[in-house]
Amino acid sequence: MSRIKSVEPIVLKIPFSDGSAGTGIMPIKWTSLDYVLVRVETDDGLVGWGDAFAYFCAGAVAAAVRDMVAPVVVGQDASDPAAINDMLQRRLHLHGRYGLTIFAISGLDIALWDIAGKRAGVSVARLIGGRNRETVPAYASLMRYGDAGLVERFSAKAASEGFTDVKLHEITRETIGAGRKGAGAKVRLTTDINCNWSVAETEAIMPFLKEIDLFWLEEPIFPPEDWAALKALGRFGIAISAGENACTAMEFSRLIDAVTYSQPSVTKVGGITEFAKVCDLAAAAGKTVMPHSPYFGPGYWATLQLAAARKEAGLFEYLYITQDAVIDETMPRPERGVLAIPDRPGIGCTPDSKVIERYRVA
Numbered sequence: 308m309s310r311i312k313s314v315e316p317i318v319l320k321i322p323f324s325d326g327s328a329g330t331g332i333m334p335i336k337w338t339s340l341d342y343v344l345v346r347v348e349t350d351d352g353l354v355g356w357g358d359a360f361a362y363f364c365a366g367a368v369a370a371a372v373r374d375m376v377a378p379v380v381v382g383q384d385a386s387d388p389a390a391i392n393d394m395l396q397r398r399l400h401l402h403g404r405y406g407l408t409i410f411a412i413s414g415l416d417i418a419l420w421d422i423a424g425k426r427a428g429v430s431v432a433r434l435i436g437g438r439n440r441e442t443v444p445a446y447a448s449l450m451r452y453g454d455a456g457l458v459e460r461f462s463a464k465a466a467s468e469g470f471t472d473v474k475l476h477e478i479t480r481e482t483i484g485a486g487r488k489g490a491g492a493k494v495r496l497t498t499d500i501n502c503n504w505s506v507a508e509t510e511a512i513m514p515f516l517k518e519i520d521l522f523w524l525e526e527p528i529f530p531p532e533d534w535a536a537l538k539a540l541g542r543f544g545i546a547i548s549a550g551e552n553a554c555t556a557m558e559f560s561r562l563i564d565a566v567t568y569s570q571p572s573v574t575k576v577g578g579i580t581e582f583a584k585v586c587d588l589a590a591a592a593g594k595t596v597m598p599h600s601p602y603f604g605p606g607y608w609a610t611l612q613l614a615a616a617r618k619e620a621g622l623f624e625y626l627y628i629t630q631d632a633v634i635d636e637t638m639p640r641p642e643r644g645v646l647a648i649p650d651r652p653g654i655g656c657t658p659d660s661k662v663i664e665r666y667r668v669a
């Protein structure tokens with residue numbers, strides 16, 4: 308038996324540029340990506356890497372990994388990630404089922420799957436359903452520019468690079484319209500409202516969104532778990548999507564029926580284990596999931612493995628920014644809007660120690 312010897316959260320902050328003012332999506336101005344890498348080592352010398360959702364909460368999530376997750380799992384058999392995940396959810400339920408607790412569990416889960424793949428000498432996709440495809444289409448997930456000229460410019464740029472799908476994070480008629488103008492008529496265009504509208508505001512803008520042929524409308528209203536209101540908005544004939552703020556397959560069992568596209572996020576939903584269960588639910592309902600994956604660490608690589616294994620996974624979300632450094636330079640990037648899926652043991656990501664050293668937050 309191989310046991311978990313150590314669980315270490317590693318906090319990084321990597322600046323990025325994107326041409327926007329950095330405001331509107333996150334609680335405060337957004338200019339760098341926070342990471343909580345979860346490094347797990349087993350007593351027989353294998354190392355796995357996970358990724359816990361950390362944007363604007365890295366210190367708290369790292370503390371959850373260190374103080375809540377690590378003490379429960381060190382010394383446990385590492386071979387069954389799903390069993391460890393279940394045990395952690397049970398032992399930690401009194402800390403709150405979702406949010407920071409499940410982000411921390413997600414990070415550990417990804418690391419344990421990485422180890423499981425390395426032990427078997429195969430990619431994680433081969434452990435969770437098989438390597439059913441070599442590539443996955445990606446969409447350019449643009450930042451919120453809040454300025455019609457910038458939205459038009461970046462939408463046009465993404466389209467010219469070969470992306471056939473572009474997602475805006477714009478929330479006004481003017482800037483959403485600018486996205487359509489920039490992207491052109493052939494690109495499938497979506498927009499993510501990040502819960503900024505009321506139901507009445509959403510209803511009022513629907514005819515315009517139909518007119519510009521919007522592909523999906525993401526998280527239009529607050530709160531994001533108002534499944535009944537989301538379901539009712541489906542009557543306008545535009546696909547509604549949500550799910551990046553839902554955790555575990557339990558929540559998705561309620562969400563999946565309410566929307567056209569559910570959007571599990573591997574670093575938030577409960578890792579590869581819970582994401583795969585969400586795919587099972589989607590398969591049973593005959594639906595496609597659109598993964599939430601605006602990440603560039605192990606969460607990116609884990610999402611690619613899920614996409615290889617699960618035909619329910621639709622488009623890969625590629626955040627349209629430029630970071631000062633990436634965790635692993637061999638990370639596949641979209642070419643003409645398509646991502647090649649690695650087939651290395653585990654999730655395939657080996658963080659660069661120099662990047663860790665340089666961007667590590669003490």
Ligand SMILES: [Mg+2]
Pocket residue numbers: 499501525526551599
């Ligand atoms: Mg979103």
